[in-house]
Amino acid sequence: MARIRLKDLRSLSVAVVHPPDANGQTILDQLGRIGCRTDHIWPPEKGLASKVDVVFAGVFFDSQEQMKAMLRRAEKPAPAIIAVIDYENPAMLELVLELGAVAVTSKPVRSFGIMTNMVVARDCQQRQIDLQQKMAKLEKKLAGQKIIAKAKSILMEMHGFSEAAAFETIRKQAMSKRTSIEDMAQAIINANELLSGKPVDV
Amino acid sequence: MASSKAPVTIGFLYSRTGVTSVIEVAQRQGALLAVQEINAEGGLLGEELRVADSNPQSNPHLFKSEAARLLDDGVDALFGCYMSSTRKAVLPEVEARQSLLFYPTLYEGFEYVEGCIYSGAAPNQNARMLADYLVETYEPRYFFVGSNYIFPYESNRIMRDLLSNRGAEVVDEVYIPLSSTREEIDRVIDRIRAAGPVTVFSNVVGQGAVDFYRAYDAAGFDRTVRPIASLTFGEPESLAAGLDASVGNVKAAPYFSVLRTPANARFVAAYRALFGPDQPISAEVEAAYIQVRMFAEAVRRVDGTSRRDLLKALPTFSFEAPQGPVRVDAVNHHTYLWPRVGLVDGKGEFEVVRETSAPEAPEPYLVEHDDPVSFAKAKGGGR
Numbered sequence: 001m002a003r004i005r006l007k008d009l010r011s012l013s014v015a016v017v018h019p020p021d022a023n024g025q026t027i028l029d030q031l032g033r034i035g036c037r038t039d040h041i042w043p044p045e046k047g048l049a050s051k052v053d054v055v056f057a058g059v060f061f062d063s064q065e066q067m068k069a070m071l072r073r074a075e076k077p078a079p080a081i082i083a084v085i086d087y088e089n090p091a092m093l094e095l096v097l098e099l100g101a102v103a104v105t106s107k108p109v110r111s112f113g114i115m116t117n118m119v120v121a122r123d124c125q126q127r128q129i130d131l132q133q134k135m136a137k138l139e140k141k142l143a144g145q146k147i148i149a150k151a152k153s154i155l156m157e158m159h160g161f162s163e164a165a166a167f168e169t170i171r172k173q174a175m176s177k178r179t180s181i182e183d184m185a186q187a188i189i190n191a192n193e194l195l196s197g198k199p200v201d202v
Numbered sequence: 203m204a205s206s207k208a209p210v211t212i213g214f215l216y217s218r219t220g221v222t223s224v225i226e227v228a229q230r231q232g233a234l235l236a237v238q239e240i241n242a243e244g245g246l247l248g249e250e251l252r253v254a255d256s257n258p259q260s261n262p263h264l265f266k267s268e269a270a271r272l273l274d275d276g277v278d279a280l281f282g283c284y285m286s287s288t289r290k291a292v293l294p295e296v297e298a299r300q301s302l303l304f305y306p307t308l309y310e311g312f313e314y315v316e317g318c319i320y321s322g323a324a325p326n327q328n329a330r331m332l333a334d335y336l337v338e339t340y341e342p343r344y345f346f347v348g349s350n351y352i353f354p355y356e357s358n359r360i361m362r363d364l365l366s367n368r369g370a371e372v373v374d375e376v377y378i379p380l381s382s383t384r385e386e387i388d389r390v391i392d393r394i395r396a397a398g399p400v401t402v403f404s405n406v407v408g409q410g411a412v413d414f415y416r417a418y419d420a421a422g423f424d425r426t427v428r429p430i431a432s433l434t435f436g437e438p439e440s441l442a443a444g445l446d447a448s449v450g451n452v453k454a455a456p457y458f459s460v461l462r463t464p465a466n467a468r469f470v471a472a473y474r475a476l477f478g479p480d481q482p483i484s485a486e487v488e489a490a491y492i493q494v495r496m497f498a499e500a501v502r503r504v505d506g507t508s509r510r511d512l513l514k515a516l517p518t519f520s521f522e523a524p525q526g527p528v529r530v531d532a533v534n535h536h537t538y539l540w541p542r543v544g545l546v547d548g549k550g551e552f553e554v555v556r557e558t559s560a561p562e563a564p565e566p567y568l569v570e571h572d573d574p575v576s577f578a579k580a581k582g583g584g585r
């Protein structure tokens with residue numbers, strides 16, 4: 001079961017990018033009650049301070065471009081964005097999606113719901129980051145497999161090896177050179193290209 | 203017999219100054235006419251119907267504070283708001299006090315607040331018929347211009363879908379501030395000129411719209427082939443812009459003052475007797491009038507002003523409005539209305555060039571305005 005640790009919530013750095021009106025104040029007050037480190041920013045600035053975990057972003061037609069530019073320049077890992085909206089029209093929802101929001105708070109803002117939204121938004125954002133990292137790893141792995149397959153086929157063709165023997169050769173070479181199987185396979189492909197004098201597509 | 207609930211007092215939220223004062227002054231007069239008629243008929247619950255007035259100056263902050271003041275003074279319901287930003291500012295006050303707002307203006311849709319009764323057109327009740335008429339009549343290339351707030355953005359988004367479904371193209375889309383300068387309007391005119399032959403769809407509202415229509419006229423575009431079409435520029439705005447700037451332009455709305463219904467003849471005569479013979483009357487004015495009349499009818503039926511009872515009673519009767527019989531929808535609190543398209547003729551009067559044969563059901567959440575279901579409903583003439 002997922003556990004909420006309030007200490008994690010309190011250690012969050014939150015930016016509230018919203019005009020200083022009653023809605024903005026409700027968010028700031030509630031963040032104060034929870035005990036988050038909070039910055040109030042309006043209008044959107046050129047960049048975002050480093051290590052902001054959550055951004056409450058007021059969505060308006062006339063400040064959308066500045067808001068987008070500001071969030072684009074945020075450091076990685078990107079903050080979880082909670083859009084603060086006053087209309088439920090598709091025209092406005094398009095802006096919400098454009099900002100990459102993972103949660104939404106509707107106006108008039110109530111203090112109830114701010115914390116829930118932060119927890120859900122953070123969780124959602126963390127899952128996205130985890131998935132992206134996992135995907136990057138898998139992509140790398142997949143590319144490695146292609147390289148190994150190519151190197152195996154080179155060895156099988158050149159030396160009449162079986163597939164198992166070709167793989168075993170690559171693995172042993174990699175071990176003795178203290179490198180990865182993928183790198184060794186790439187070295188075999190490079191050497192083969194050099195010797196045969198023609199580039200080989202991987 | 204006076205009831206213990208009398209006197210009934212209604213609060214007005216109509217600006218008499220600010221960017222949208224031209225139309226809001228006229229809406230206020232429409233509401234005042236209804237109050238006068240109700241009192242001439244003996245008032246409400248045995249006493250005179252009273253009005254608590256305000257002037258929120260086209261400013262959302264003032265709309266909010268004036269709504270709070272009127273509600274705290276004990277009004278039984280609020281009437282008014284033109285721009286969506288002002289309605290949005292007022293509704294939390296209304297809901298916090300479990301009261302009612304009667305909103306008499308067309309808007310962009312996608313809203314339901316329990317205590318709000320919407321009697322202006324939802325997009326399915328004006329934009330769809332306008333799109334049909336435009337593509338059958340004018341240049342197939344469109345230029346969108348709007349004021350910089352929610353209604354123009356959403357209205358343009360909807361119209362873009364409707365036109366694209368009909369094979370027409372939108373070549374440009376620009377926005378100007380609500381309080382626009384001469385230079386900002388001139389820049390729009392330059393871009394229209396640069397765009398080549400286009401029909402203009404304008405969601406500019408208030409004084410900016412009057413200035414824009416005049417500038418479009420001064421630029422010399424031939425409005426018999428490339429008019430300005432809108433959902434908002436009606437009789438009061440045309441009068442303010444002048445005859446030269448108005449002829450040939452198109453508006454879609456459920457009501458035009460030229461309608462030949464007996465109810466409208468009575469309405470127009472009474473309005474002009476009260477406020478002056480040349481007073482322009484538009485759909486927003488008629489909606490302001492019918493909302494007070496429908497409220498009064500509901501109060502009589504439930505013998506009181508409790509929000510719960512009124513919300514229950516309002517959808518149960520049809521009101522013989524100047525535009526035709528209308529009624530409130532029980533589920534979405536919007537109003538069944540009569541879509542029409544009007545064209546300004548050589549005398550500056552709107553001529554109705556297209557109209558529905560039955561009131562159309564309001565569909566404020568109709569995301570796809572031309573999906574098969576909507577088409578079938580439109581063909582069936584409302585449901």
